[in-house]
Each structure stands twice: as C-alpha cells, then as structure tokens.
Amino acid sequence: MTNSTPHPTETHDVVVIGAGVVGCAMARRFTLEGARVLLLEKSPDILSGASKGNSAILHTGFDAPRGSVELACMQAGYREYLEIHRKMSLPLLETGAMVVAWNEDDLHKLQGIIEQAHDNGVADVKFIDRAAVRALEPHLASDALGAAQVPGEFLIDPWSAPLGYLLQAMLHGAQVRFNAQVTGGQFDGQVWSLATTAGAVKARTVINCAGLFGDYLERDLLGEASFSIHPRKGQFVVFDKAASRYLGNIILPVPNERTKGIVLTKTVYGNLLVGPTAEEQDDRVHAGLDSAVLQQLVDAAVERIPALEGMPVTATYAALRPASEKKEYRIRKVEGKNWITVGGIRSTGLTAALGIAQHVFGLYEGRHTPLAAHALQWPTLPNLAEHLTRDYQKPGYGEIICHCEMVTLREINAALASALPPGDFGGLKRRTRACMGRCQGFYCGARVAQLSADRLAIPLATGVCHESH
Structure with a gap:
C-alpha cells in the first residue's frame, strides 16, 4: 500500500x-x-x-425525517458498518438508547417519536414507563417520567x-x-x-x-x-472514566425543531460524554470553548445523573458542524x-x-x-475501545507511554510507521489516544514529542488540542 x-x-x-x-x-x-x-x-x-x-453514535435513523435522503443514507450506512466492522477490527459497543421524557410535555411527545421510528422501519422502538427506565438506569434522576427505548443505537470509534x-x-x-x-x-x-x-x-x-x-x-x-453553510458549534464535556459506571444506555433528550439536544453517553474509550450544544457562529475554523456553557453542561449532567456530582472532568472540546440553511x-x-x-x-x-x-x-x-x-483486502485497525482487548494487555508492547490511556510504545511506533501515518499531533492522538487522558499530555507529552520528532508534517508543539472523548 x-x-x-x-x-x-x-x-x-x-x-x-x-x-x-x-x-x-x-x-x-x-x-x-x-x-x-x-x-x-x-x-x-x-x-x-x-x-x-462528534458523539460517536451509530444511529438507527429512528428520528430522521420520513422519506428523506438522510434517512436512506443513515440506514444504509448503519447496515454496511455492521457488515464490515469485524473485517476491519472496528469496535461496536451495543448499548441501546433511551429518549427520556423529563416533563409532561416531553412525555406526550414520546408516542409521536415511536410512531415516526416505526414509519422509518425501526420497529423495535417502544415506550417504557418510569419503573422500567429506573430498572435499566438506576443512577438516572428519579424525575425521569418514561422513555422511548431504541435498542439498536450503538457506539463506535469515530x-x-x-x-x-x-x-x-x-x-x-x-x-x-x-x-x-x-x-x-x-x-x-x-x-x-x-x-x-x-x-x-x-x-x-x-x-x-x-x-x-x-x-x-x-x-x-x-x-x-x-x-x-452556517457553522453550528457544539461544546462537549468529557467526564473521567470512573463516571462511565453510572450509565449503560445512551440517554437522548426529546428533540426540538432546531437540535436533537444534549446527549449523555458512554464512549468506547471508557469515558462519559455530555453534549453537544448548538450554537450558531460565522467562524468556520475556530470553535472556542466557553467556561459558562461548559459549566451548564456539567450541571445538566449532574441533574440527570446525580452521582456525577464532584466527578472530575477529564477534557472539554468544541467542534463545528456544517449545517446549512x-x-x-x-x-x-x-x-x-x-x-x-x-x-x-x-x-x-x-x-x-x-x-x-x-x-x-x-x-x-x-x-x-x-x-x-x-x-477484497481488509485493513486491521488497532483497537482503542475499552470493552475489547487493548495492546497493553498483550505481551511485547515495550513501554507504556501514556499511562492515563494506557498507550504503548508499540502502538505509537505502529501509527507513525503505518501506510497512512498521522500528519500532525491531532492525527497521532486520534490514532492512539496518547495525551488524551486525565493529564491531557502533561506527563507523556514530552515523550510523545520525542518519539514523533521529524515524523509529523507538522511537528508536535507545546499545548494540547481539545478533541478528547
């Protein structure tokens, strides 16, 4: 190659x-x-x-516009990913999702969401009452009134x-x-x-x-x-890996006309993610972070999962979505x-x-x-998902470079020597998760810089780019 x-x-x-x-x-x-x-x-x-x-969810299309190109493409993409992911060693975390109603108005909207899901061919979506929500997600706040359960919503490595x-x-x-x-x-x-x-x-x-x-x-x-294009910024908060034990399903809000709203979900990397926001802006390049908005996300997460109170935040990041008119x-x-x-x-x-x-x-x-x-030839991708065997669990990895994310020397060398090596520090992080854990590169950044010296089109500079999951 x-x-x-x-x-x-x-x-x-x-x-x-x-x-x-x-x-x-x-x-x-x-x-x-x-x-x-x-x-x-x-x-x-x-x-x-x-x-x-992004939030790394593999969507069923249950809530996509009826008869739309988007729906057809989502469902075709969903099917093809399920067909090919094992051939490429790509992870799939079968969590399921729930569209949770937190007030009476949202509760009344759930039936319409379920009917739309059935119209879209997602026949296993069903209503579950407060007791069933509580049984499935015991750490959710007790004011959850019910939910539309969507068993086929999964998580992948984006x-x-x-x-x-x-x-x-x-x-x-x-x-x-x-x-x-x-x-x-x-x-x-x-x-x-x-x-x-x-x-x-x-x-x-x-x-x-x-x-x-x-x-x-x-x-x-x-x-x-x-x-x-009308750029739409989404800010995210990533809670520490210890937070993931408080959630099983992807927790979706009842959407409005403008946005699907803020999601609570685990990631395949073992964290708990909350976001995104939906903020219009003109800048197509820079997605700045706002401390007040990030605190609102933390507060919203704690309101939905009270056990998150005091849980450390590992990272925050923002991204732009190419929305149009x-x-x-x-x-x-x-x-x-x-x-x-x-x-x-x-x-x-x-x-x-x-x-x-x-x-x-x-x-x-x-x-x-x-x-x-x-x-057909099929590439084999290195596994970064926590629910599957990681490289550090196999003999001969050489050295743990990033202790927060347990990234090995073998993984970094393989990424740098691959047929499609990273062109910059962000690319190296996305391929290995080095510098993306609790310390955000504070301890391992110098070693990663040493290993990648003269091997990135844009050398590793001081500072950390915020794109963690």
Missing part, C-alpha cells in the same frame, strides 16, 4: 475533495467500484475539520472507522494528497483541471466533500453555490459538469457516511468494473 504522489498529467476517474468521514467513505466506495480515485485534503491529515468532533475506510481504498489503489487546498479549476466538457497548493490535478469527475467550506468550493469552481442533506449532481456536491452533512454524518457514498455512486455516470468481493 502506498500513498504515491499523482503524476501531474494523470487523469483520475474521480477526485474527492475533503478527507472527513464522508470523503474517506467516498474514496472507499468509488475505489471498490473500480474507479481510479484521488482524495485531496487541505490539512496535513484526515478528519481535521468537522469530523474530528476516528478509526474513517481511517479504515481510507486504508482499504488505498489497499486497492486510491491515492491521497495532503496539504492540497483547491485554489481553482476549469472544466473543458470532459475533464476537470484543478489547481491546488500541492500541484495540478486532472479528473473526469469531482465530488465535493469539503464540509464547512463546501459552499465556497461550489462558488469558486462553478460560479455560484447552491447552498450556504436547510435541515436536509444538500447532495446534488450538476448536469453537464461532471460534478457532485455532498453538503450540509451534520451530526448524522458518521453513521450515514457509508450510505452517502453508496447514494452518490448511484448518481455517478462513470462505468467501471467493480472489484470482486472475494478478492
């Missing part, structure tokens, strides 16, 4: 712009369908934009999954170019000629997966944008331009990514010979 630099005169079947979770899934799908694919990313690593921060998608694409010939921001382009009726900060690129079809900048990319290359996904093929835009993919993108890639391939007009299923 190689990440070779494309020859400047090579014409690719497809160029995918943006290496978030959707872009990685897109590169995989088109490669497996036989296309020659190049993935362009303006940052030094994958998942450097909106995809680096960073290993897209890494696996892209690694499989690369195993079958896909190429990746980082630090390659698209600065212009022209279409001659058959081939796109793109200018990037890493050189010229030619492709028969362009797929815009540029996330927070997808509307700008449309405007710059097509002359006008068909949608506009409409709630639905903004997926469209531009006739006569060999261009497909995949925009407005918000919080459900992690689940829907594989399904979005299937949907977009259905819009694509190229004809290729799909790779034979029996001949």
